[in-house]
Amino acid sequence: MVAALEISGLKVLYGQAIEALDGVSITVPDGGFVALLGANGAGKSTTLKAISGLLRFENGRIAEGTIKYRGEDIAAIPSYQLARRGILHVREGRFVFPTMTVEENLEASLFARGKRGPALARRVYEEVFHYFPALKERAKSQAGYLSGGEQQMLAIGRALFAQPELLMVDEASLGLAPKIAADIFTILDKISNDRKLSILVVEQNVTLALRHAAYGYVLENGRIVSEGESQKLLDRDSLSRRYLGGGANAH
Template structure:
């Protein structure tokens, strides 16, 4: 199955992307993917399929992990991102929330948030206040813990902080890498609701998730990455009904008529 995402302005366009680590390890091969303006796109795949590598290539952090784009292009609107650094991506409006949260444990919640808005503050200080208000509206719990060290927060609170820190840069495209990883079911539902709300406010989302049920419920379009190559793509609802996705990612038997 292969379908293009809905027509309209393309926030992100990845075309024919090859990525290698070192000189020999091929991580991505001829990967093409689009995220429409204001949309949510899910990227599914087993561990080691290359999902995080793709996000790193888009966000400009690939070189920090000894990886390199060897073919293909990455464009966000009119801006070429392939071969650029993370600062260029953030300036273009693309911000990544890494797997494992990666908050600054020794800094307070407020200091973590301010670190996310440094570039924005240099250009438009008033926008930092607006971004902070947005974060506290989405995550009232963070507003109650502004002076608490981030390392003392629960796992769910740290995920809130990681997303909030990214939102401080006022992204137009948010790259989320496994936001539900290691969280209790109730917190997973809370994070899913926040992702939906962020998107409703106009921010596009590229969502990498092991929790395929959650990802497909949020996304309009989805891709399945299989050992560095796109194996399936299509509207999220259609992919959720395919035998392969139901069996491999939703934990359902192929002949189960109760598929979502």
């Protein structure tokens, strides 16, 4: 079976010489839920930007390696075309449109896929509100007045509204209370299982991510230093000490 996403030997440079990634290789199975873990500055966000075509907006470039989506090399394809193919990137910081309502934010994502129409909108509204009932309650509210957790739900819901085939979420729990962060990951897990959706999530909270993802990769200084099935990664004492500051059950 062809993997949904296969990255091999990826090297990324910023400017002329700043190396952000050095030989990164990652696979996301079709319908799989994979976590990319590591501390700030490890290269996690750069990896997502390389996949989604956003590097060029930050003076970054792929120096070596391949990025294949369902067997096709997509490294040179513009970001808007990747979105139309169903590769959706929820960026760190949420990036909701603050003066637009929740409904308007959701509908804006249909343009990313080049799809429109009231029948489609009704169907995907139902799906998004099923996973995020809090958004239904705030449907007519301006996004700028939502809580941080609600804005993260909206950012993910907006990507879901565009009917993704590969969903990438950067720092899903950043700045959120522990319960809200746990709820976000529970919903992502459910979406992956229900829709057989391929998900790649970038996260610093190792324990939380590995409780839900099936497989994990650990980045350090632009290189993969560990990978494996989630429970096996959690059971490794060295990984726990480095990224959790204690045992595998640390919070």
